[in-house]
Amino acid sequence: MSGQDDPPPSFAVRPQTPIRQPRHRSSLEHIFNFTLSSPQPNRADREEAFFLYNEIVQDCESAAIFVQVSEDVDKVYVHNLLRALLEFAPKEESRLNIVRMILHGLFSFDKVTSDDRTLTAILPLARAWHRGTKSNDPNDNDPQPLYKTLQTIAADFLLGFFVPLTAQATCTPHVSGILSPSHAFGVARTQGTPNRLRDLRRTCLLRDGNRCVISGHLDMVAHTALRKLGHQQPGSFGILTQAAHIIPHSLNAVKTPGESLSSVKTFVWQILNMFDTGISAELEGSRIDAPYNAMILAAELHQQFGQLQCYLDEVVPDTYTFRRTRHAATLAPSADPKAEEITFVNHEPVATSWADLPSARLLKLHAACCKMMEMAGAAEYVEYVVRDLERLELEGTLAGDGSSDIGMLLKMKGLWSGFSDGEVEEQEGGEGGEGWVGSGVKICG
Secondary structure: HHHHOOOOEEOOOOOOOOOOOOOOOHHHHHHHOEEEEOOOOHHHHHHHHHHHHHHHHHHHHHHHHHOOOOOOOEEEEEEHHHHHHHHHOOHHHHHHHHHHHHHHHOOOOOOOOOOOOOOHHHHHHHHHHHHHHHHOOOOOOHHHHHHHHHHHHHHHHHHHHHHHHHHHHOOOOEEEEEEOOOOOOOOOOOOOHHHHHHHHHHHHHHHHOEEOOOOOOOEHHHHHHHOOOOOOOOOOEOEEEEEEEOOOOOOOOOOOOEEEEHHHHHHHHHHHHHHHHHHHOOOOOHHHHHHHHEEEHHHHHHHHHHHOEEEEEEOOOOOOEEEEEEOOOOOHHHHHHOOOOOOOOOOOOOOOOOOOOOOHHHHHHHHHHHHHHHHHHOHHHHHHHHHHHHHHHOOOOOOOOOOOOOOHHHHHHHHHHOOOOHHHHHOOOOOHHHHHHHHHHHEEE
């Protein structure tokens, strides 16, 4: 389904987020029952909503509320996550979506109908809570239930969004599937994933000049061919490159054709839609493997990019500054940026005239996720869970200290089935040189 037949994007899906501890009534499981077609609030309601959100954040900071996945892993403070979501939301509309979601998650259960998800409906409840916390009566509006709910929301974000988004960035399962009709944010259809990934790599190699767009070094096949022709450039590396998706290919992937996406992946799409309305329609089905969602990167950069450890900040259209988070490991010389600013250019306009340059919209969304995770101080938390997922998949074992969240890991294990990017390339014809020749949890508080 596409074009004029597309349904309006909506949050009206019912995720089952991967979290083991008993769920509070106001967790994210019901928050997304409002739609993007809800009436836009007036200016006064918007300002009051942001004011109340910031008051809640300050209360969380004073109370030092946090979530923690293990005693050996840094705590993630709720106020840092809430601030990060708002500060780095890619659009003004995204900021309002986040505020509305949090306020409804805190105050709406059993008090606001599922059909009324407007700010007008929820503000009186949030306002009454705020007045109670500022009164002199210690019995007014005990903050502990609100803190517990916020802890659950924060854990849902970490385990239900940042962990799957990071985990999926390094895997490319066999088949891209469809969203079930009940998923109101769009229907995705696609076939032939391995062939399409091979073609995407060839197209991106042509478009990007057979080079990593960040380091500027040549793909190994192109470098070898030039060396044989006597055209080797001094100081140039021949490196292993990959076609790196900006938004992971695996978010649309299932094990068998026609299968609906898992609840884990559905939830990730919901959050992405909240950050950028309609982004799932932009990437539905085979569109996720369009050239505008990919670029050629050195394998090391691809890994860091997928793990939300590096990103591109737009300077002017198609020109970006390469940034790395504090948690990122030092890059090898072959992966160091070629220049202070990186400009995307189509190096083969004849052969790839249909291939768009990497999308500024998608890069902005990816950068926002990187900044959110860094500001929230969640990198170690996410890495710990992803490492447990890898151990469970590759070794069939859990952490030796007994800290693994078995229920959550088993639910998310499906993220790791299928080929990796490198395996797809190897089984489908190697490094893509043909294209070059043709062109020349724990909750605490």
